[in-house]
Amino acid sequence: MKKQKVAIVGGGILGRLLALTLIERREDKLELSLFDKNIESGFGSCSFTAAGMLAPFAELEKAETEVFKLGFESLSLWPLILKKWCCDVFYRNSGTLVVAHTQEQQDLDLLSSKMRKYENYSSEIQPLTSSDIQNLEPDLSKKFQRGLYICHEAHLDVRALLPSLSQALSAYRNVHQNFGIYVDDVQAGKILLGNQWVDFDWVFDCRGLGAQGALHGLRGVRGEIMKVRAPEVLLNRPIRLLHPRYPLYVVPLENQEYILGATLIESESTDNISVQSVLELLSAAYSIHSGFAEAQVLEFSAQLRPAFSDHCPRVIVEDQKFLRINGLYRHGYLVSPALCEKVVSIFCEVK
Ligand SMILES: Cc1cc2nc3c(=O)[nH]c(=O)nc-3n(C[C@H](O)[C@H](O)[C@H](O)COP(=O)(O)OP(=O)(O)OC[C@H]3O[C@@H](n4cnc5c(N)ncnc54)[C@H](O)[C@@H]3O)c2cc1C
Structure with missing residues (x-):
């Protein structure tokens, strides 16, 4: 059976975790390419600077219910993620x-x-x-x-996590990681590299602030x-x-x-x-x-x-097979695991 070609543009915490979540569920059906303009360590991305707190309750000082729910769900997903792919990364759940x-x-x-x-x-x-x-x-x-x-809140070392997620991805033969590659444009069914459009079945835009030109209000x-x-x-x-x-x-x-x-x-x-x-x-x-x-x-x-203005993350379905996930604000690590589950369920629903 022909494999579906998937592009994930942006390899911050969201892009990397989405790549792993997708490939784990659909390994035999996907050919997945991850693109990021930065290097593998993540240096230069917002994800590289984060403090790594997984604190849904403490964040209620400023955050909305939606962030709490995603964060609370993610809190129980993180230990499974780390056990599967990043067992050496510093993680502590001492509240x-x-x-x-x-x-x-x-x-x-x-x-x-x-x-x-x-x-x-x-x-x-x-x-x-x-x-x-x-x-x-x-x-x-x-x-x-x-x-x-x-x-039961937790925290982890993001500087160790990002390359570790990338290492985990490199264990899959049908994942191609492209660091140091700037993607000029992202559309349904294709991405622009230099002056050449490259076709994909699925495109996920996870560029964070890099998608500002395409997302009103970001x-x-x-x-x-x-x-x-x-x-x-x-x-x-x-x-x-x-x-x-x-x-x-x-x-x-x-x-x-x-x-x-x-x-x-x-x-x-x-x-x-x-x-x-x-x-x-x-x-x-x-x-x-x-x-x-x-x-x-x-x-x-x-x-x-x-x-975004409401400080909540958004999954925007631009086209049946073209999604933009953005607006993670100060909660990228807190919410990414649950957000990726949500995106994968959208993916699985489309025939
Ligand atoms: C000081 C600080 C502390 C924080 N502390 C926490 C915390 O304790 N807990 C928490 O949960 N969150 C925290 N955050 C928030 C968290 O860092 C962000 O929510 C998260 O990094 C957003 O992840 P992302 O993957 O959406 O975006 P990013 O990390 O910005 O990733 C987007 C990626 O897309 C790439 N990209 C962009 N444009 C292009 C292009 N044209 N071509 C190719 N690649 C492209 C970029 O290089 C980048 O790697 C903190 C943030 C800051 C600034």
Whole structure:
């Protein structure tokens, strides 16, 4: 039987995971080509800059129900994905600790009331006193009087994950990965490479902000993070500090490395991180643990998150066999597994 030719344009988290999900279900029926203008590590993509938090409840501070649902479903898919394809990638499901300074306690109550609307609330969320916080994270500043512990949230190392997904794809003979290849246009049944149209049965546009010209209302929302090595800090799980102006998360990785993030700026500037953002991130980090003063700065990064006005991801069926998936905003890792399942079910319905 003739195999269906599939093109996935864009190899960020979404494109790579979609490629694996599709090929796993339909290995004998597909010839799949993945294209990305960047290199295999993912450097230069939004996915490369992410902090890797898988936090559907904590994100309810700003996110919509749809993101929560996709994220909650994805939370149970991630361990299966990692086991199948990326078992060496750092992943931890030790939950999230949310705290606020005394004058911002109402923000904790607000988040708690948003989370309470969801049925899993009572099994997932524990209100904490200051001694509970100390038991959970003994190294954290003692000034936090109350907090919330979200038990089953997780985080992973995105820098290890992206090449690992690519490695997993290279094990399939009928997958062709094309890194360093710019795709000039994407249409139903074909993609433009240089001045040559190449035909495909199926086309999936996963270009993130690269699809801005084709998707009305898609915009970039700037985010900046820092990576530090902090030998004097021992935190076991992501800590989120709620603050009306200077919110912060600290995400622990291996080797005493921490990601401090992230700014959320309505700008499409791709300039380097600003001094103001550095000052804000570091001051907030210092306020949760004074040991960050001794940390070594490893990296600053800035990227644009692809977003629609409602900040929800969209699967747009342009044609029966031409789909655009975009607008993952600050939730690409959180929602991709469930979103890929949704796309694969659309794929399987078409004869
Ligand atoms: C600072 C920061 C922190 C974040 N933290 C988190 C987090 O903790 N958890 C979470 O879930 N999400 C987080 N995110 C959001 C997440 O990174 C994005 O939602 C996600 O990366 C979007 O993935 P994507 O695959 O849709 O797009 P991208 O990662 O942008 O991938 C699109 C790909 O398409 C390629 N491309 C574009 N145009 C072309 C073309 N013409 N030809 C060929 N290739 C092309 C690009 O090279 C790129 O690799 C964060 C984002 C930022 C900026």
